[in-house]
Amino acid sequence: MTFLENETSGDNSIKVVLIEMFMTNFEDFLKSAAKEMKLQNWQNLYKAAHTIKPSVTMFGIREMEPYIQNLLDRCRNEKQLDTVEELLQNCENLYKSVQEEFHVLLKKWK
Numbered sequence: 001m002t003f004l005e006n007e008t009s010g011d012n013s014i015k016v017v018l019i020e021m022f023m024t025n026f027e028d029f030l031k032s033a034a035k036e037m038k039l040q041n042w043q044n045l046y047k048a049a050h051t052i053k054p055s056v057t058m059f060g061i062r063e064m065e066p067y068i069q070n071l072l073d074r075c076r077n078e079k080q081l082d083t084v085e086e087l088l089q090n091c092e093n094l095y096k097s098v099q100e101e102f103h104v105l106l107k108k109w110k
Helices: 002-008 012-039 042-058 065-077 081-109
Strands: none
Touching: 002 012, 012 042, 012 081, 042 065, 065 081
């Protein structure tokens, strides 16, 4: 979490705000992505993935970056769409893991 340390100068209250914002934004992304996938609205799903990508990168969630990039590529080109649901599921699973770590940090810093 080098990003958090660099951006907050070690201020735990700012870290809490940033983590809570990320979690809210990511949960919104998952809801939106699931909806757009069901509607097969690939351009809106692309926009949702494009919006969350910088946050994933900033928080250093490296394992998720290829899944987000693949979502972007598939939705932008509207090709290989049969893997979109699996990519979203992988993102959600990784988020659950990260979310647990974030909850531990939030408890520590609050």
